[in-house]
Amino acid sequence: MSSIDTLAELLAKLPGIGPRQARRIVYYLLTQNYHTLERIADAIKDLKKETKKCVECGRFFPIHSHANTECTICVNPNRDTSKLMLVEKDVDVEAFEKSGVYDGKYFVLGGTVTLFEKNPKDRLALLPLKKYLEKHGKDLSEFIFALSATPSGEETAAYVFDDLKEVLESLSVSISKLGRGLSTGSELEYADSDTIKNAFERRQ
Amino acid sequence: MSSIDTLAELLAKLPGIGPRQARRIVYYLLTQNYHTLERIADAIKDLKKETKKCVECGRFFPIHSHANTECTICVNPNRDTSKLMLVEKDVDVEAFEKSGVYDGKYFVLGGTVTLFEKNPKDRLALLPLKKYLEKHGKDLSEFIFALSATPSGEETAAYVFDDLKEVLESLSVSISKLGRGLSTGSELEYADSDTIKNAFERRQ
Amino acid sequence: MSSIDTLAELLAKLPGIGPRQARRIVYYLLTQNYHTLERIADAIKDLKKETKKCVECGRFFPIHSHANTECTICVNPNRDTSKLMLVEKDVDVEAFEKSGVYDGKYFVLGGTVTLFEKNPKDRLALLPLKKYLEKHGKDLSEFIFALSATPSGEETAAYVFDDLKEVLESLSVSISKLGRGLSTGSELEYADSDTIKNAFERRQ
């Protein structure tokens, strides 16, 4: 297989890139100078060398010193350790950080589960989450389920809740989930009954 | 102008129908028998004869007896008259009724205003709304702004609130608006900062 | 059923209008004055009274005098009667007339057939087409299949061709179909192999 085909095939596995776009990217790269290609290749190779998974919350973070095992949020003394927010993935942490609304800590679950999956545990960081709760549970006053308002988000929340039930009950934490209602930009006319119900019940 | 062109032009003025679809509809109608066309034409002509605008809430409703001046919701003794929900248009009432979540009364504003409009009052049923509040204000304990979570919905709510401020203050009613948060189906990754902020602050 | 529901149901049967848009149109009509509704209703009722199906080509045409049985194209002495173009529906005639490229005559088939349909003949004006060919066949030098480049267009062309084979062979007419190739606006990169093949073979 030619290196054009090889690279096109590898790129087509990345999220959101189809076979046709993969080839367009390969031919685009061919028109770039070698230095540009080297920069991209090096950035890909360096990605994991210069990044660690936080031992506390599971987020990926840039390594500044090799002694670090915790991410910038986990080592930040100004974060409120009484709140823990459970998110699915790293970009969700970024979305909350960008909104500036939350000053507590996060835990990255690493995925979602579906209803009839056989071993959902394998894809979720449930053991590390329990370890986190054992270690920091005494400081905790609120545990926030911040999963998407989608069927897979709901099912994952239910699954995790079930799995953590005993642990969470043994701690005296309040459990919350993100508020449902009208998203910014929603027109009532096109809202589904579920959203209308939520928007009404959570009127303020 | 031929009757084909005339009808196509009239249909193209209806909401959501462009000139091309208008012609398709006309040629479709030509293939139907006369009885079908007559039924549609009669239903259009009868529409206003058999429908009234409720003197109380401004909704259109089917006339059952000519003595009626109020709609089925306004005459329903089981509706909770202590709540009034302000909506933009009739289909919004239908959306709430379909969700089954609300048992109070409605008021149909009839439109939205934009920020720099000259005479917004002309397009909104503000006088009838004041008359409603004069008449029923003493029974009222909650006034709910149920407008869309769009810029025009927000501006209209602000405009109406400003216009009604004194009246509402003179009554001892609580004022609420629909809750904001994640709409059903929203993925966190694609939610804007404003929605994330609302979803977090209104966590439950 | 209220007249609001009745009309919404009738409108939802028209091509391209769903139940939600149907209700929006009904509520829009309710805000219009009676005169506007009457104009639309009258235009619908008059549509068939003032329109005839041409006995020659099957097009719908506005009646100017009740003596007329043929459409403006069929009675036009400047149209080239040596060409006959077979189209699926009236809007296709309009598309050709708008392009100004064709000066021959049309025949409107009235529909398309699908491969496994039981009685395709019922939906196609094949008998009138044969009558047309009997009457005008001696003047004819070209018969043009102007059906869509879709599976149903192809299948219909094949079906009609098969049905007319003998008649067409008895006349000394050349048979043609619309040229295939790149549509205006097509990018090669996104063209399918079939279109590329046609565009190449019909290069000019």
Place this chain on the structure above:
Amino acid sequence: MSSIDTLAELLAKLPGIGPRQARRIVYYLLTQNYHTLERIADAIKDLKKETKKCVECGRFFPIHSHANTECTICVNPNRDTSKLMLVEKDVDVEAFEKSGVYDGKYFVLGGTVTLFEKNPKDRLALLPLKKYLEKHGKDLSEFIFALSATPSGEETAAYVFDDLKEVLESLSVSISKLGRGLSTGSELEYADSDTIKNAFERRQ
């Protein structure tokens, strides 16, 4: 800047990848093992090492032996050297090869020009094209403009034609361009007048 941000920024410059998708890809890569990342990085670095631009036609091709300076199509003795097809980019060559309709040679122009561009020559391989025509012109009997049916394709064809006019006239070659007409899948009802005109005039 962290290596996460660096890579996200580099990826966001690739065709069809926005900033948000770039971050999703980075976090996806972080969940993959080092070997996978190394394979992608190596494929990017090797891309230009193992690929050459054909000295004849300008296509990128995999190097099998370092002696090669011409691509697999240009060295193929079975290709018909009497035809030359001018395409914009490498993926267009792939589209024609996939269709299996063409057995001549290609020339890759490397881009398109727009009407008011200052130095369009800089972005098009016009000098190499002239060199090709000098060298192979005597064998040539047909020169095919195979550019997209878009404004930029049309303008580029006009520009190249103008630039090559004298050269092409000095050779006795016929000049053609891809056929226009109905693309596979086109419905007549939605075709523009230009496409209808082409489809009619190129009926077959």
